Amino acid sequence: MSQAWIYTVVYFAWLIGAACFVLGLHLMNSPATGRNGNRLSASGMILAVGGTFVWLLLQPGGISGISLAIIVIGFLLGGGAGLYTARTVQMTAMPQLVSLFNAVGGGAAALVAIDDFIKLATGDVAADLSTTIFVVLGVLFGSVTFTGSLIAGGKLQGLIPGKPIVVPGGQIVTIAVAAVALIGTLVLVLGAAGVFALSSTVTLLVLALIVAAGLIFGITMVLPIGGADMPVVISLLNALTGTAAAMAGFVIGNPVLIIAGALVGASGTILTNLMATAMNRSVLNILAGGFGTGDSTAGAAVAGAGGSVREISADDAAIQLAYAQSVIIVPGYGLAVAQAQHQVRELAELLEAKGVDVKYAIHPVAGRMPGHMNVLLAEANVPYPQLKEMDEINPDFERADVALVVGANDVTNPAARNPGSPVSGMPILDVDHAKSIIVIKRSMGRGYAGIDNELYSNPKTGMLFADAKEGLQALTAAVKAV
Amino acid sequence: MSTDLLNALALFVLAILVGFEVISKVPATLHTPLMSGANSIHGIVLVGAMLIAAEADNPLSYLLAFVAMTFGAMNVVGGYVVTDRMLQMFRKKAPAKPAASSESTEGQA
Numbered sequence: 001m002s003q004a005w006i007y008t009v010v011y012f013a014w015l016i017g018a019a020c021f022v023l024g025l026h027l028m029n030s031p032a033t034g035r036n037g038n039r040l041s042a043s044g045m046i047l048a049v050g051g052t053f054v055w056l057l058l059q060p061g062g063i064s065g066i067s068l069a070i071i072v073i074g075f076l077l078g079g080g081a082g083l084y085t086a087r088t089v090q091m092t093a094m095p096q097l098v099s100l101f102n103a104v105g106g107g108a109a110a111l112v113a114i115d116d117f118i119k120l121a122t123g124d125v126a127a128d129l130s131t132t133i134f135v136v137l138g139v140l141f142g143s144v145t146f147t148g149s150l151i152a153g154g155k156l157q158g159l160i161p162g163k164p165i166v167v168p169g170g171q172i173v174t175i176a177v178a179a180v181a182l183i184g185t186l187v188l189v190l191g192a193a194g195v196f197a198l199s200s201t202v203t204l205l206v207l208a209l210i211v212a213a214g215l216i217f218g219i220t221m222v223l224p225i226g227g228a229d230m231p232v233v234i235s236l237l238n239a240l241t242g243t244a245a246a247m248a249g250f251v252i253g254n255p256v257l258i259i260a261g262a263l264v265g266a267s268g269t270i271l272t273n274l275m276a277t278a279m280n281r282s283v284l285n286i287l288a289g290g291f292g293t294g295d296s297t298a299g300a301a302v303a304g305a306g307g308s309v310r311e312i313s314a315d316d317a318a319i320q321l322a323y324a325q326s327v328i329i330v331p332g333y334g335l336a337v338a339q340a341q342h343q344v345r346e347l348a349e350l351l352e353a354k355g356v357d358v359k360y361a362i363h364p365v366a367g368r369m370p371g372h373m374n375v376l377l378a379e380a381n382v383p384y385p386q387l388k389e390m391d392e393i394n395p396d397f398e399r400a401d402v403a404l405v406v407g408a409n410d411v412t413n414p415a416a417r418n419p420g421s422p423v424s425g426m427p428i429l430d431v432d433h434a435k436s437i438i439v440i441k442r443s444m445g446r447g448y449a450g451i452d453n454e455l456y457s458n459p460k461t462g463m464l465f466a467d468a469k470e471g472l473q474a475l476t477a478a479v480k481a482v
Numbered sequence: 483m484s485t486d487l488l489n490a491l492a493l494f495v496l497a498i499l500v501g502f503e504v505i506s507k508v509p510a511t512l513h514t515p516l517m518s519g520a521n522s523i524h525g526i527v528l529v530g531a532m533l534i535a536a537e538a539d540n541p542l543s544y545l546l547a548f549v550a551m552t553f554g555a556m557n558v559v560g561g562y563v564v565t566d567r568m569l570q571m572f573r574k575k576a577p578a579k580p581a582a583s584s585e586s587t588e589g590q591a
Binding site for chain 2: 014017018021022024025026028029030031034035037038039041042045048049052053056059063064066067070071073074075076077078079080081082083085086087089091094095097098101102104105107108109111112114115116118119130231234235238241242244245246248249250252253254255256257258259260261262263264265266267268269270271274275278362364365369370371372374375378379387389
């Protein structure tokens with residue numbers, strides 16, 4: 001077989017792989033076909049990676065033993081680690097795992113670009129302008145997503161405090177490193193354009209500076225952002241990693257990297273916007289830093305309107321639930337954190353056995369990521385038709401006898417309907433329209449928006465102060481006894 | 483600019499347009515799996531890692547290629563498996579757990 005012929009076959013494998021990614025992503029737009037879509041995408045990946053491997057083996061002169069060892073051992077090591085963590089992770093911890101995978105993907109893209117740059121800088125052939133631009137962008141994006149995603153994952157995991165961390169002068173540092181990265185990029189690009197001559201040592205030093213600036217920028221960009229905004233940040237970094245992969249594709253002249261990277265870059269950007277819209281935030285707003293600070297005066301004004309709060313015992317709540325005709329359960333972030341999805345399903349099944357009509361109202365951003373709550377409840381075997389999206393369930397609250405709020409806060413706050421509050425305009429669940437309301441919550445602590453929830457002082461509301469898991473267990477026991 | 487580069491740019495622009503189109507009509511329910519699925523796709527950088535590994539000829543290159551291979555493989559394998567686990571939850575009916583499932587460690591509580 002001639003070399004050109006083999007390359008043609010491998011090129012087709014890359015193109016088919018890229019087509020599988022597009023079709024796979026498209027199938028993932030619906031729950032019914034989602035799994036097949038992901039598998040199609042995975043098949044494309046196997047084809048692209050496998051094709052590349054065969055191609056390398058068939059190179060004239062073969063592949064060196066060390067290179068082969070690097071490929072095989074590296075794959076087994078990284079793949080094994082990925083397989084193990086992906087299989088064993090608790091579904092509640094899944095967002096931070098995705099963030100970790102994003103981090104290593106960005107890291108890999110940066111390393112590929114760095115390696116290529118070193119080859120160019122130390123080689124005999126001078127780097128041309130366009131290659132330099134793509135390499136530097138790949139290095140920069142990859143470094144930023146590497147540290148940025150690690151910090152985002154750390155915040156979700158609780159290794160780093162979730163609240164916005166504002167270091168005095170932090171913004172100056174962010175601007176300074178951004179400036180360093182920009183100036184470094186400019187120097188390298190001008191050097192490649194032949195405006196001035198750079199020795200290879202200087203070029204490599206400048207590149208090291210850019211890598212360092214990218215790594216620091218990733219940290220200082222994510223640290224001041226609150227934990228509840230992390231999904232949007234991860235999605236944004238995901239899009240950035242895609243772009244970094246595309247840049248690496250330009251450098252090594254590989255079509256599948258360019259297509260797949262651009263695909264993820266574009267779709268990730270759309271997804272980031274969708275997520276931010278669901279939280280009534282703009283992406284710029286999120287990147288500029290947490291809620292609070294500027295809005296705190298408005299928040300205090302609303303909080304002042306709060307009245308007294310009525311506490312309810314598990315037994316009283318159980319009687320209300322057991323004798324209701326229809327109950328709507330509103331699960332939130334607190335349920336996800338307490339990992340109480342199985343307990344909520346148990347209670348719901350018990351109530352259904354007593355003839356109560358039970359539905360779940362899922363706010364688009366309930367849980368730790370948009371759509372996360374659906375995954376958690378599906379994991380607990382809650383029938384999919386019982387999960388109602390916000391627009392579908394909101395008219396039903398008026399007819400519901402009891403709305404049971406488990407660990408949800410800001411997404412139920414009626415203050416969102418009035419102007420002048422930090423949550424104004426955010427789409428909310430009309431929980432206050434239900435005939436009576438039971439809220440399971442650990443304390444009167446505020447939600448992410450940092451304001452009091454008028455729902456809790458509503459005369460129809462009874463507060464059951466407990467951890468989501470314990471509260472649900474107590475309720476289940478009490479309902480059994482009714 | 484070379485023809486190769488211009489062709490690559492055309493590919494890049496078209497793929498961006500496809501990316502915008504392919505994801506515009508997704509229910510919020512699927513945002514998380516979709517993000518995770520897109521996350522595994524950029525693991526394609528693994529192909530780049532293999533190519534630099536094949537050309538590596540000095541200790542620094544060996545090291546860079548090795549770490550890039552490990553990172554890329556983790557991104558690809560872990561990303562697809564965790565996305566599959568998420569999407570498995572969206573089955574229409576929930577009969578007994580499939581026998582060949584990787585979920586045997588997950589309790590049914």
